[in-house]
Amino acid sequence: MTDQKVCLTLIVPHRLREEVFDYLAEQSDLVSGFTASHAAGHGGEVRLHTAAERVQGHADQAMVQVIVLQDDSTRLLDRIRVSFAGTRLVYWATPVTDFGIID
Template sequence: MNLVQLTLVAPRHLEDALVESLLAHPEWDADFTLGRVEGHGAAREAMSARERVRGRTERCELHVVLEAEQAQRLLDSLKESLPGANVGYWIVPVMEMGRLA
């Protein structure tokens, strides 16, 4: 099994679309964590005047552990369904995963 953690950082108005994209694939059995964050990055043209003054923008951040192939399929699906959506992402290998119980 080749597990990876996919992290997506998106404008908050896309939060539901990201969650729905994951829930559309129950066969992946993917647990995820979703949070609201603020960030500063290269997409300054998409920032509101308020965000420019504050120096950061409101975003949502989603972390999900999937098999590498599933993560790529999810990314491909999001690229198709949300073109130009200003969603950042990165993928890192998962060495170990479990629950403290």
């Protein structure tokens, strides 16, 4: 087991936003909290689900970021792959060199 922290970023279609938020909240053994913000998806692989998205030319999405241990990130992704199979969630993990709370 490694103690290297990573920032796991998930790009979530707007229609799955609340479901993913609820799911992550249920994974309390791996996830102590997360940050979410609005994102606009662009590109050939991005699906535009609504008429508004087609007019705007981008997909309304949420970007969710979770700071976890690298091994926990792997376990969390394994769970997400099962629970959200076929949803085309985009993800990446980046090393975190420093993490803390300024009190």
